[in-house]
Amino acid sequence: MSDAEQASDFDPTTTVDEFEPVDVFPSSEDMDLRPGADNCYKCTSCDTSCPVAEVDESFPGPKFQGPEQWRLKRGEDVDIDDSILSCSNCMRCDDACPSSVPLSQMHNTARGEYVEEHMDKLSREYLRNRMLSNYRTLASIGSKVPRLANFVMGLGITSVLGEKIMGIPSERDVPEFATETFRQWFKKRGGSKVTNPDKQVAYFHGCYSNYNTVEVGKAMVRVFEEFGYEVLVPKQQCSGTPMFANGMLKDARREAEVNVRELGKAIDNGADVIASCTSCSMALRQEYPELFDIEGIEDLSEHTYEAMEFLRIHEDLEGTIRESEVDPQAFAYHAPCHARNQGLDRQAVELFRELDGAQIEDVGDSCSGISGTYGWKSEKYETSMKIGAEMFDHMEHAEGDVGMTECPTCAMQMNHGTGYEIRHPLELLEEAVAN
Numbered sequence: 335m336s337d338a339e340q341a342s343d344f345d346p347t348t349t350v351d352e353f354e355p356v357d358v359f360p361s362s363e364d365m366d367l368r369p370g371a372d373n374c375y376k377c378t379s380c381d382t383s384c385p386v387a388e389v390d391e392s393f394p395g396p397k398f399q400g401p402e403q404w405r406l407k408r409g410e411d412v413d414i415d416d417s418i419l420s421c422s423n424c425m426r427c428d429d430a431c432p433s434s435v436p437l438s439q440m441h442n443t444a445r446g447e448y449v450e451e452h453m454d455k456l457s458r459e460y461l462r463n464r465m466l467s468n469y470r471t472l473a474s475i476g477s478k479v480p481r482l483a484n485f486v487m488g489l490g491i492t493s494v495l496g497e498k499i500m501g502i503p504s505e506r507d508v509p510e511f512a513t514e515t516f517r518q519w520f521k522k523r524g525g526s527k528v529t530n531p532d533k534q535v536a537y538f539h540g541c542y543s544n545y546n547t548v549e550v551g552k553a554m555v556r557v558f559e560e561f562g563y564e565v566l567v568p569k570q571q572c573s574g575t576p577m578f579a580n581g582m583l584k585d586a587r588r589e590a591e592v593n594v595r596e597l598g599k600a601i602d603n604g605a606d607v608i609a610s611c612t613s614c615s616m617a618l619r620q621e622y623p624e625l626f627d628i629e630g631i632e633d634l635s636e637h638t639y640e641a642m643e644f645l646r647i648h649e650d651l652e653g654t655i656r657e658s659e660v661d662p663q664a665f666a667y668h669a670p671c672h673a674r675n676q677g678l679d680r681q682a683v684e685l686f687r688e689l690d691g692a693q694i695e696d697v698g699d700s701c702s703g704i705s706g707t708y709g710w711k712s713e714k715y716e717t718s719m720k721i722g723a724e725m726f727d728h729m730e731h732a733e734g735d736v737g738m739t740e741c742p743t744c745a746m747q748m749n750h751g752t753g754y755e756i757r758h759p760l761e762l763l764e765e766a767v768a769n
Contacts, residue, residue, distance in 0.1 A: 371440070373433045374401035380437055383430035385701035386422050389720040393420045396427035400440035414448040420714075421445070422705035423579035424671040425616070439624045442578050449581030462500045463580040466707040470572040473511065473545035480511035503715040509546045509746065516544045516551035517567065526555070526565040535644070536566045536600035536607045538593070540573055540614040542742035550742075553764035554610050554641055560768040561649050566605055568596045573609075573617040576707045583625065590626050593618070598630040607638045610760055612673040612740045613706065615640045619676070640678055640740070641760060642685065652688060658766040659690035664734030665757070666697045668725055668748060670741035674699070682738065682759045689766055694738065697728035702739075704747035719751070726751035738762070 374397065381387055381395035399418055406412045418441065427437040453460050465472065476483035486492055487508040496502040514522075516539055535558055543551040555565050570593055574586035597607050597618075609615035618638040622631050645651045665686075669679035679699070686694045703721030708714050729737060729752050737748040737756040745756040 371401035371404040371435070374431075374435045375433060377432065379430040379432060380427035380435075383426045385424060385426065385703065385721045386420060386717065390420065390717050393417060396421070396437050396441070399444065400427070400437040401435055403444060404440060413452060414444045416448065416452070418444045418448050419581070422701075422708040422714075423575075424701055424705050425675050426671055426701070429675055436624065438621075442581075442583070442621065442625060445579075445581030446583035447581075450583075453581075458499075458501055462502065462711065463707070464582060464585075465500065466710055467577045467580045467582045467585060468572075469576060469707075470541045470545075473541055477511045477515050477545050480513050484510045497712055501712045502710060503712045505715060506710060506746075506750065509542075511545055512548040514548065516548045519548060519552065520555065520567050525567075526559060528559045528562060528564045530562055530564045531604070533562050534564045534566055534600070534603070534605040536568050536597055536605045538570060538573070538597065538607055538609045538614055538618065538638075539567065540609065540611045540742075543610055547742060547745075547758070550610050550758045550760055553758065553760040553768075554608070556768040557641075557645075557760060557764050558608070561645065566600055568600050570596055573611075573614040574621070575613045575617045578617070578621055578625070579706050579708065587626055587628075590622055590631075591628055594622070594628050594630050594634050597634055601630075601633055601637045605637075606644065607634065608641050608644055609638065610641050610740070610758065611742060612640055612670050612676065612678065613743075616672040616675060640673070640676065642681055642763065643676075643678055646681065646685070652685065654767055655685055656688045660692055660762065660765050662691050662693075663736065664693040664732075665695070665736050665738040665762075666729040666732035666734050666754070667694050667738045668697050668702060668729070668744055669699070670739055670744045671701055671705070673740055678740075682740070686759070686762060689762075692762065692766075693733060695732045695734065697725055697732055700724040700728070702741075702744040702747040704743045704750075706743050709743070709747060718747070722747050722751050729754060 376397065378397060381397050384396050386393050387395040394417055399421055403415060421441050423438065423441065425438040431437060493504040497504040537554060539551045558565050571589035573593070574589045577583070577586035577589070601607065607618065609618065615638055619635050623635045667682055673679050683694055683696045686692045701721050702725055703709060703718040709718030729748065735754055737752065737754040738759060739745050739748060739756065740759060748754060748756050
């Protein structure tokens with residue numbers, strides 16, 4: 335199919351199909367996933383789509399981790415298999431399944447049960463995973479003294495000790511903290527420069543755009559203001575994505591309760607919720623209603639959008655782009671797995687090929703391999719890099735030597751594997767329409 339034909343498939347007046355979570359908590363306090371398990375007819379589509387199973391022969395794959403494991407638990411007292419911790423939570427299996435088995439829901443539930451009931455809470459692995467899951471806590475501390483924190487984290491001895499003591503791979507470069515957080519910048523500028531009660535969006539910036547890549551949050555604000563939106567920045571916690579991936583469901587629920595309550599206030603006043611990270615929008619849209627029963631959670635799911643998706647639906651973004659231009663530049667674009675799961679994997683390519691001066695090339699549908707915290711574990715580092723090898727190769731053969739993606743951890747992996755500078759689509763969009 336040609337690019338033009340693919341572009342014609344997008345209808346900006348429609349949204350991604352609403353996600354309908356399976357009811358897996360009927361009346362009992364015990365999580366019962368048999369309704370979803372019974373839909374599986376063992377076609378193995380999920381296994382063939384799994385990036386971990388492709389490079390790790392010891393990993394049994396999504397089919398075992400999901401429906402087969404829950405079938406085993408039905409008949410007898412069977413413990414969750416510890417291989418569940420090797421699932422990266424990329425959620426590609428959800429898209430691959432032809433019979434709508436709630437695989438990621440099963441995996442998240444199984445991880446939570448395994449961590450809660452079988453993991454040694456004093457083990458290095460548990461403490462490391464808990465630290466990675468609660469990155470927001472560490473970032474809030476580091477951002478108070480960003481220059482000192484960046485200096486200490488950049489020392490070679492810090493990397494060595496991190497691997498020996500906590501199991502953080504020394505090969506990874508710890509991301510630097512911004513000298514001014516996004517929320518500090520937003521408050522200093524006096525909030526939104528646009529006042530428009532009829533066009534308001536609530537920005538869910540997430541942890542990384544607040545503490546590290548502040549330029550992404552700034553770009554989001556300026557772009558939406560250019561289209562006449564008043565941008566609100568409500569109180570918020572982590573989306574919970576790293577907690578889901580590490581089985582820390584109690585931590586994730588704690589964060590979700592704050593987010594549902596605070597973002598719900600904005601929704602009640604007519605705003606939609608916008609995320610610049612596709613993993614954050616995925617959490618609010620799908621994982622929250624799958625895993626938690628919190629009042630208002632359905633409203634949050636229904637009113638959450640990825641930033642460019644929202645503009646494509648509600649504004650003539652394509653028309654604006656066709657009338658814009660930027661300095662000549664070429665990009666190697668990678669669609670994150672969590673963008674694919676929301677049907678957003680083609681939007682940056684479709685949009686920016688109409689932008690005068692920009693050249694954008696999709697580097698394929700392979701997973702980057704980092705999967706949030708997955709690639710930040712010493713025992714998973716080699717697997718992470720094997721998964722990412724195809725993407726690295728495609729990037730190096732692309733015309734551009736600047737990468738592009740919506741996911742901050744994919745950006746880390748892209749930079750780590752190629753040395754390329756990585757930009758967010760919102761940064762190019764800002765250059766095109768808001769400068």
